[in-house]
Amino acid sequence: MKSKISRRSFLETSSKGLFAAAVVPYFLKSNLGKAFAAPAAQNMTLKNYYDHFGVEEGIIREVMSEALSGGGDYCDVFFQHKIANYIGLEDKAVNRAYSNVDFGVGIRVLKGNQTGYSFTEEITPRAMKLAAKTAANIADSGATAKPIPLKLHDHPNYYYIKTGWETVSIDKKIPYMQKINDKVFALDPRIIKANIWFTNETSYILFANSEGRVVYDYQPMGEISVNCTAEQNGRREQSRFDLSGRRGIDFFNPQNIERLASEAVRRTVLLFDAVKPDAGEMEVVLAAGSSGILLHEAIGHGMEADFNRKEISIFCNKINKPVAEKFVSIVDDGTNPNMRGSINIDDEGNDTEKTFLVENGVLRSYMHDRLSARHYKVKPTGSGRRQSFRFNPIPRMRNTYMLPGPHKKEEIISSVKKGLYTEYFTNGQVFIGAGDFTFYVKSGYLIENGKLTKPVKDINIIGNGPKALEDIVMVADDLKMAEGGWTCGKSGQGVPVSMGLPTVKVAKITVGGVNT
Amino acid sequence: MNNKERIDLAQWAMDYTLKCGSDQAAVSISNRREIEIEYRDKKLETLRELTQNSLNLQVYAQNRYSGHSTNDLRKDSLKKFIEEAVASTKYLTEDKYRALPDPKYYPQESQIDLKICDKHYDKIQSSHRKKMAAEIEEIARAQSDQIISASSGYSDGYYESVRIHSNGFLGERESTMFDAGSSATVKGKEDGRPEDWFWASVRFSNDLPSVELLGKTAVQRALRKIGQQKIKSGKYDMIVENRAASRLISMFRNPMSARALQQKSSFLDGMIGKKIASEKLTVIDDPFIEKGLGSRFFDGEGLAAKKRVIIDKGILQQYYVDNYYGKKLGMQPTGGSTSNIVFEYGSRSLDEMTKDLKNGILINGFIGGNSNSTTGDFSFGIIGLLIENGEIVKPINEMNISGNAKDFWKQLIEMGNDPYPYSSWRRPSMFFEGVHFSGL
Secondary structure (H helix, E strand, O other): OOHHHHOOEEEEEOOOOOOOOOOOOOOOOOOOOOOOOOOOHHHOOHHHHHHHHOOOHHHHHHHHHHHOOOOOOEEEEEEEEEEEEEEEEEOOEEEEEEEEEEEEEEEEEEEOOEEEEEEEOOOOHHHHHHHHHHHHOOOOOOOOOOOOOOEEOOOOOOOOOOOOHHHOOHHHHHHHHHHHHHHHHHHOOOEEEEEEEEEEEEEEEEEEEOOOEEEEEEEEEEEEEEEEEEEEOOEEEEEEEEEEEOOOHHHOOHHHHHHHHHHHHHHHHHHHHOEOOEOEEEEEEEOOOHHHHHHHHHHHHHHEHHHHHOOOOOOOOOOOOEOOOOOOOEEEEOOOOOOOOOOOEOOOOOEOOEEEEEEOOEEOOOEOOHHHHHHHOOOOOOOEEOOOOOOOOEEOOOEEEEOOOOEOHHHHHHOOOEEEEEEEEEEEEEOOOOOEEEEEEEEEEEEEOOEEEEEEEEEEEEEEHHHHHHOEEEEEOOOEEOOOOEEEEEOOEEEEEEEEEOOEEEEEEEEOOEOO | OOHHHHHHHHHHHHHHHHHOOOOEEEEEEEEEEEEEEEEEOOEEEEEEEEEEEEEEEEEEEOOEEEEEEEOOOOHHHHHHHHHHHHHHHOOOOOOOOOOOOOHHHOOOOOOOOOOOOOOOHHHOOHHHHHHHHHHHHHHHHOOOOOEEEEEEEEEEEEEEEEEEEOOOOEEEEEEEEEEEEEEEEEOOOOOOOOEEEEEEEEOOHHHOOOHHHHHHHHHHHHHOOOOOEOOOOEEEEEEEOHHHHHHHHHHHHOOOEHHHHHOOOOOOOOOOOOEOOOOOOOEEEOOOOOOOOOOOOEOOOOOEOOOEEEEEOOEEOOOEOOHHHHHHHOOOOOOOOOOOEEEOOOOOOHHHHHHOOOEEEEEEEEEEEEEOOOOOEEEEEEEEEEEEOOEEEEEEEEEEEEEEHHHHHHHEEEEOOOOOOOOOEOOOOEEEEEEEEEOO
């Protein structure tokens, strides 16, 4: 299926335990000799970034002049150097490692709502000008705009880490994985296999535009995932747990190592007792935490402004209208410290923020990139993101969550006679026009007469975005953020995101189950 | 760089890897050139052009293994890249199963032309690409006054790659792809704005369907969804349209891999020679189809491609065994990835099969859902049409199907005669009895 045309939007947990050969790896420091010279990478200055990419202001402005030569009214350049490392444990040994180095510059030209895009992996003046000329083809008149002198734009740092990944060599990571593996097998004799992946990424970004803004950022990411398979009376079950964030190695402290092992084992062995719920509509209580997937699918994508600018979202004429109970407020936030979806600046050089999608039940704001903000004549919300220098930015989510409400978790669960309590999810999807959305429940519990009873597993939940919002009848005061490695896909681009939710009750939603 | 120069660079990188202390090495270098165009509201919306390089390196040093990739192909950068790759590999634990494939599994010289590269690629003009996208969009927009937004797309790509192994494999490959189609959103009932898409992918420019078909199909499919509703939960007979049926086939993909078997996470473990589906299901992996989107002489590990029957009349015949997990399991490698998947097709069209649906659901697409490769459990969201006595009653959505693959595939009662042409998985429409649907 061609996602870029079908606008398919989906969300899934990363590294489902299968790093097939197609997924690329890492543990290199850098492919650029001079790159990591004097200062620690996260303290690099603009001059260091210019040196890192082998450019200076003059060359960047020449490239932008070329980009605007076809008559475009705006252009930007996005330099990126990204290093990723993956180390794998299987059959009790750390016996595989992969690395990937990605380096290049993307050049974008805008003419009204039209976008010309090109990139080059060779950062030389000649190659950059050639790419600029290609992107310039979106417009077809003479040059009218000119790039102005560059001025550094300062921004806060939402993901300071103590030790950059570029200084952590492979031998420092291996003991963590062995420790988790030993704990997993010690916790339950039914465990027969464990797969552990240690992933870290470092991305260096330098951005400049024809309006004279230049900005740079250092984006770290770390993740450990633990997959377990257990066997009992000839039956096998598998599940997983992972922790991810814009974190350094200090995040993987003894307490988190313990949780990675015990939670992965708990989620796996409980499946031996799991049943399938009845098929059909019922009350669903979403556990605090990664249940925020409800917001991501039911409303998040529909509030991305590109879909509304094109009038193809079910939310496109609902701004300032009531869409939920008064105690429902939903935000998309780029500023949460060290969270996976946080960004210091978006990929168009704009400051990020906490955007209210729904405030006290009323639909407030879309998530904007430059194009849509210009279309709606509003300030960008810092939501323009891209997978890499190979893609043009589009409006995307960051960390999407619901603010705490007036109810208590116990009160919510005890209010349900027959329903479902959902706890752990693997993926979801939405059709932003019709509003159909789904999320896949890997495990949860039945609720019978106000109590959690038997575990359930492997069921899809499907609903309609605006209807599900209206049907949120209780919100607890226990907001929790998801901790796992979620990746959101849209138009063929994947970006890291997170989400969160307090315990929430939805009055009615369709649960995939069996017909008795 | 052309493939000849790529082979020289790969040879150099391989030699340098061995010199740095690797016992064996494999290097592949690829290049992709692509152009993408999107039209909307009579205007060029996006124009994206790219040229992308990649070098992949596999290091086998003292029974230790690691893999690395970079897009910086300058020799001085590569030197440092290779040195670090080999040096870091020594920190890993020994794994005696890590080695390049036995050369006896490498392909022989072949005279067959797979016809996967359109030699006219370089003659295609920018103006032709834009004209085609513009025409498709114009046709789409003219289909209905219910259209809220219609956009069209055209893209093409030229792909070259070489692969070299230190124990005697050398392969190269050139191919092309052409894609075109459209998507549409239409006014629905109440707030809903149903959408759909139609997109064709082919190896040769001339094989793209007409702009009429590419322009009108998405709109027609979206219009058909107006007024969609969920219906009562229950067991229904189900026909899945060919385009959507790949979601069902994909339930088999992980469990059939040697990795899943070795890691004890396959519900198909121990099922060779046993019935895993009804006799209507015959699945063949055929790498030699002319113009096939999955056609090849060798796979990503250099293993010679072979035509293989995977499932024969419901009986599981073979797994997908790659080099490493094959060694771990003591099984002959057969290739760990699918090439083209073809089926034993039935004799009736989708329309003819639908006429037989007394009270059932025709599925046109899936949304979300997942399947569990260890147990076979699955649950998917659906979009489709309620059919009574062979006639469409109304469009439906917001429903799930659920079950377990071990039972589900035995409910397959008919395969259509309509292989989906725009994918390497050429699945037909499929008819199942008594499937669990959840709705109201």
